[in-house]
Amino acid sequence: MKKMMATAILAVMVSGCATSPTETEERDGYFASHTFTAVGQNERVRYLVMHYTALDDAQSLDTLTKEQVSAHYLIPHLPESRRGKPVVLQLVDENKRAWHAGVSNWNGRSNLNDTSIGIEIVNPGFTDDMLGHRTWYPYNEKQIVAIAALAKDIIHRYQIMPDNVLGHSDIAPLRKQDPGKLFPWERLAAMGIGTWPDRAQVSKYLANRSPYEPADIRSLQALLKHYGYGEMPQNGILDDKTRKIIAAFQMHFRPNDIGGNADAETEAIARALIEKYREPMTPVPIERSL
Template identity: 45%
Template sequence: MKSLVFALSFLLLAGCASGPRIDTSHPSVNFDNRAQFIVVHYTSASLERSLALLTHGQVSSHYLIGDDKAGTIFKLVDENYRAWHAGESEWQGRTWLNSSSIGIEIVNPGFRDTPTGRVWYPYSEAQIQNLIVLLKDISKRNNISPRHIIGHSDIAPLRKLDPGPLFPWKRLADAGLGQWPNAQAVARQQAVYAQALPSATWFQQELARLGYTTPQTGEFDVATRHVLTAFQMHFRPGRFDGIADAESAAILQVLNQTK
């Protein structure tokens, strides 16, 4: 009798352990990928130091592109997981972009300050070629819009400068990876704004429309100038002083008109 009770108890426990039946015959069509953005960075460190920081430090990234001759791509975090590369960030109203982005770090010192001014370090041809291939692959698999390929300075303009003014955003845009304004349209609109520059309110609203987190104070305050600097560094890297001018206004309007 005891053996029968034991056997029945075992079967009941086994049944509980297997859990409830899960029906998968009604999949929803209402979903999208976790990754909505791709954020590009430079590391400000050597390859060895970058690997150490991104694998055993407090930050991480999905990919790292080395500065060796081949521009080796290191996969550090699976794209299905969240990496810690964006920090406090915002783009198009979305905050803390670690949860919704794929991070790509590129080994590059960034800049050095000299008595004659700040000197920025260029990226190698191998790094850019491999980045383009990687971006095409990631964006295709995750259905990420070219408009959502952005820089760290775009999503955190008050505290970040990377990937810097020597990063070739136009080259990426020519490859279908990002935005770039039409030069003829910019020239036409610049002539208009040269006669009357838009107000601080207009700049703040248009920067926010493009995606930047911008104070809506109606003044060219310190925060707004930081955002304007990040915008210029991306779309007019020849001059990024944070000062509103006709060319910046024209670029901003053309970009928003072609979204």
């Protein structure tokens, strides 16, 4: 009896598929029924990654359209405006993979080209003079308006989590520095784009220490790995790899000093971010230097 009922139900379903043009799509050589939808799915796009081009407008467009590197969107140096809205250049359809992230890792996931949308922004990045002094170049107001409008739209449509709005230097800290120390992360976070630590929590975790008091390296390594920097060593040594990852974190959240030193303020910011955006981790004690 149960078998007969199941057969009858299936027949009704199949009949419904055949007679409901809105649920059946004719393709080349077959029909695809959209009657049923699987629960086990999510959006392919889970990350939004920001870059600077380190080139001018013409060179940026040429490189991103004619070479084996690309991004979904390009924001020019001075975006045009149409009916009061900025014009951005879409170079790759969002449902296709762009080649912008390269070898990358964030919070347990790698190869972020597969699951991200990349935004390139025309900006020189930095220059070094003969004495080794580095000059970083700011983003102009028209660009920031365009970045905010584009990012808000992408985040809303794909429901991207705040901690998955990242810089290239966050997902590839050993080889990349874009979008640089002057990217307006704090301002964008105030608009609902990306993460930012609460000042009160940072003060709490600073625990009356001097901001530049040395922090325990092993503790800071554990905190940054838990926050998402998966390539962070766990050896308690301020080696070159550890310093580069700390510098990438500082460039995002403490841009006034990006020297890569393990200091108390960097540790306090990491703890505040974890409290706000991550599941609790095994307590890492605050170690004071002697």
